[in-house]
Amino acid sequence: MAGHASKTIDKTTLWGGGQSPFSVSYGKMMMWFFLVSDALTFSGLLISLGYAKVVHADAWPVGEKVFEALPFLGTGYPLMYVALMTFLLIVSSVTMVLAVEAGHRNNKKQVVLWMALTVAGGVFFLGSQAWEWYHFIHGAGGYFKTTSGQTVYFQEHWLEEHAPESHGTIMASSIESVPTALYLNKFNTGRELVEGDAAAALWAQRDANIVVHGAGMTENEYGHQLYANFFFFVTGFHGFHVFSGVLINLIVLIMAMRGVFERRGHYEMVEKIGLYWHFVDLVWVFVFTFYYLI
Amino acid sequence: MERDDLIVNDSYSFAAHHSEDDGRKIRKKIVFVTILLTVITAAEVGLGVFIKQNSDIWGIVKLTFIILTILKAAYIVLSFMHLGDERRNMRYLILFPYALFVLYLLFILIQEGGHADGMMRIFH
DSSP, rough: HHHHHHHOOOHHHTTTTOTTTTTHHHHHHHHHHHHHHHHHHHHHHHHHHHHHHHHHHGGOOOHHHOOOOEEETTOOOOTHHOOOOHHHHHHHHHHHHHHHHHTTTOOOHHHHHHHHHEEEEEEEHHHHHHHHHHHHHHSSSSSEEEEESSSEEEEHHHHHOOOOOOOOEEEEEGGGGOSSSSESTTTTTEEEEEEHHHHHHHHHTEEEEEEEBBBBSBBBBSOOHHHHHHHHHHHHHHHHHHHHHHHHHHHHHHHHHHHHHHHOOOOOHHHHHHHHHHHHHHHHHHHHHIIOOO | OOOOOOOSSTTSGGGOOOOOHHHHHHHHHHHHHHHHHHHHHHHHHHHHHHSTSSSSSSHHHHHHHHHHHHHHHHIIIIISSOOGGGOHHHHHHHHHHHHHHHHHHHHHHEEETSTTTTTTGGGG
16 A cells, blocks of 8 residues: 555656646645644644643643543443443444555455444444533532532532532522532542531531532632533544534445445545544544543 | 546556455455454553553653554555555655644744743653
């Protein structure tokens, strides 16, 4: 496969005009240029995320403590869901490479098969990201502050069962029950469970009348406001790319099914959209590291 | 409509068809890279889950994350995106401007962000 581009062509012919000196078609070259520009956009976002993280390090939660739930299985699985999402996107990238490879052998049936699987992978990723957003917004329990300035967290689902409102800022006076188990430092490494009388004592010291639950437009229960802002912006912008990638993949899939590329004699369109799809995967790899892990 | 970027010789990558035999070899390589990426991801997740942020080696773990991620990126770009199969001048055309710009952005982050409290913490 390395044969074509590494063919040695003498410089005068290569640069003499009438052909691409990079042995790449116009469409592919432009896709690469677009990917470089998009990569810089995401790099800018991730670098500013790094700045926010360092400057607000005291109010920044720990990734594996925030993202520790699995759908239907509840909490206690740190980073499992996002690891699965990463794996899913990598697998859809692999099916895309296999589609490109099948295109190089002009095998229409296999191209259609692998492209269909790639589309499916993309759709599942989007669905997973939607659940992630839902869970992030819904929150992992909520918190209240004590008169001494401590932030104390509820257990999962406690607020839903005992408070009339389940999102945003709630009046503590509307909560009649006394919590039996609370957390300190829930989203940091020093997480501590406090139960029974000690929990009741903390609840008695609650400050003001404000309880925050989930993630809203101005505050979130995980940490600094920028934490949620960056979460939605970076994963949302990435998700938007996945969405457009899925749409274009679908169009290319239909074109392949209708024999457009068979008639053309080559499957380069599959390669070009494959580049975009791999780029989307690449960005996710970086987002995963810099937002969730570090 | 006639293509106006028609190939003069068949050095263009879209003329790059390969035989069934080559196909098998290439698919094996794809599987290898897939397994490698999966293993690296699993390692990253394992490190993230089991090593706490207040431990002594957290600085090294962060560096490991960055190195592993760049390794993953290299495999995706060079193998999956076939940049490794393109002409050398094409590779440089894509990678050099990007690398230059990103290094510049990182420099600006540290240089201009240095006034912010604790920005120098980035090195600890």
